[in-house]
Amino acid sequence: MNDLLLSFTDVSVSFKARFRFGAREKLVLKDVNFSVERGQSIGVLGGNGAGKSTLLALAAGILGPNSGTVKNHNAEVALLSLNLGFDAILSGRINATMSGLLHGLKKAEVARVLEEIKEYSGLGESFEQPLYTYSAGMRARLGFAISQFVSPDVLLIDEVLGVGDQEFRDKSSQSLRERIRREDQAVVLVSHNAITLVDLCNRFLFVNEQTVREVSAEELKALQDLASVRRKESAEAVQEG
Amino acid sequence: MNRSNYPALLGFRTYTDLVSEASRTYLSFFWWLAEPAFQLAIYYLVFGLLLGIRTENFLAFLLTGIIAWQLFNRLIMNASASITRGVGIYSKVPINKLFFPTVALLSDLIKHLVVLLVLLGFLLLTGYSLGVALVSLPLVVLTEVILAAAIGYWAALLVPFVPDLSIVIATILMGLMFASGIFYDVSNLSPEIQSVFYLNPMAVLIREHRSVLLSNQFPEWQALGIIALVSAVLIFAAARFERRFSQHYIRLVVS
Incomplete structure (x- = not known):
């Protein structure tokens, strides 16, 4: 049984900001590198709009990256x-x-x-x-x-x-x-809540400002505040907008 | 999505599509027949009685044309909207986008087969002697389905990129309906006009429907073969396009 299931190599994703020809691209994820192996439970923390769902869409094979590769090593992947x-x-x-x-x-x-x-x-x-x-x-x-x-x-x-x-x-x-x-x-479990993730997972990723980096459980708890601050900011931005 | 799952998924989705559609109206399955019948009544009134178009056995002539056209029209209209409607699924599952128009084609084809049976019954009751040429009817219908699949697949694949296309398609279909010889007999037109006319594959297919059903003649195989071949190439190209851009569709709904 192969233990390596998914590998991300230098993955970048951007979206068109509006549905128009020639619209500017907005960078969502930049140079993401990580892999998923059997037996791992990976907790992903990040604020609203940080790119967590994009990460899952890439892993599921629903979305293709703009550059880099997402390789599926014959693994069945399902997004719940x-x-x-x-x-x-x-x-x-x-x-x-x-x-x-x-x-x-x-x-x-x-x-x-x-x-x-x-x-x-x-x-x-x-x-x-x-x-x-x-x-x-x-x-x-x-x-x-x-x-x-x-x-x-x-x-x-x-x-x-x-x-x-x-x-x-x-x-x-x-x-x-x-x-x-x-x-x-x-x-791979995505959440706003660091406590839940630390409780359930054995590896942790933090998504912020287009980058994804691996962190320890302690770091993740410390980063929770940052994630919630960003969430509040984006909520305010929505209200203002 | 695991490839081996597609046959079961196609079958089940087609079944649920039909049940779901029938459950949404009081008269449910009755509409499959009532809709072409109402259309027939309208066209008969306008073209047969008001405009006085008279070909031999106008009612059977008109009915065969309408039913053959309706299959084509429905297949393309339903297929062209199908990927756009499938967003709830393809945003969660990496699925071949041609799954959606294929389900639309299958469920429309099943409805059509019921209508065809009723048409055969009508022809028998009104004194047509259906002969041995009838065995070629499935091939005529199949050619039409392949043609509609070729156009429907491309429409389905492109409409999410350019939604305006759905309006263009509806307009073209409307024009094509009048140019396919549903209400009048193309063989009454001058030979030069006819040669242009039969560049429209639906005019050919409606003619072939009539020669099989009303004149007990076998279809012109060469014409059917050309339509099927060109359509098959288009379907193959659509599958290539799908493979190339499959992971792009989600971007069209995210932005």
Whole structure:
């Protein structure tokens, strides 16, 4: 089994600031170098707009870099997404099947775990009802239940640690904790919260001003303030804008 | 996305598309037939009664033309919007973008097959003797699907880059509808005009639909072959384009 799953080499990403011909490019990430190996759980901290989600999109193969390479060493990579492919008019069962297939499960695998998804979600008979009859919490529970059965080599998680009501929140964050600690896969977890990351992960990346650098747990906690200050600034900028 | 997952995903997505669409209206599956029927009524009224266009058996003539055209029109309109609509999926999963127009093509094709069966029933009831040429109908339909796929794939791939194209496409389709001989018989036009007219592949395909269904004649294989071949090249090129720019689509929604 190969232990090297993903490697980023001198990766830079920029986006056009506006949808127009000849618009200026805005640099989001610059010269990013790191790799993901089996058994690692990597916590990524950064403020709003720092490029954390861009990093996950690169890792998932959804987005290509402007320069540099993101090499996937034959690893299955999945970005956890709670409402992937959902159609409100269709039943929970049909949506669970669709979402499972899109997350990379085989048809037979989906068929095998459908009852377990129903059970885990705690939706009961609502599982057979259309999604538009669900509350937001019920939808999140369904989405989370599906994600429980998605088991790629690299799991990418964008701040979905706990969903639903308090009871389901405890259950779901407990499940995620167990998965993140598994040795046979790798996890990249993005968050605003350094404490959570230090609690769950064994490697840490800090994204700030277009750069990504590896830091220790202690450094990460110290950087939390910087990340939240930036978050506040960007929130104010939004209000002013 | 693992390649081996695509067949199951295509099948299931097509199924859910059809169920989902049918669930959104009170009359659900009935619309598959009602829509072409209403159109037929309008065109018959305007072209047959008001303008007095008279070819032999105008109703069957018109109906065959409308149904053949509708497949083409729908396939392209639905395909062209499909990648744009698929953003919720392709922003989360590295999926081949041609997945979306392919689902649109498959679900429209299934609806069309139902309509075709009803058309065959109508022709039988109104005294047409469907003969041995009928076995070539699937090939005529297939050629049309390949043509529509070629155009639909390119439309789907380009509309996210240049949204204005969707308006251009709708306008061209409208013009093409009047230039495909749906309401009138092209063979009544002068030979010079006809030769220009049949550069439009849909005019050819509508003619071939009629010769199979109404005259019990086999289609002109060479014409079908040329259309299929050119379309296949375009589809191949679309697949290359997709591979080259697949990871670029997300940029069009982020900015």
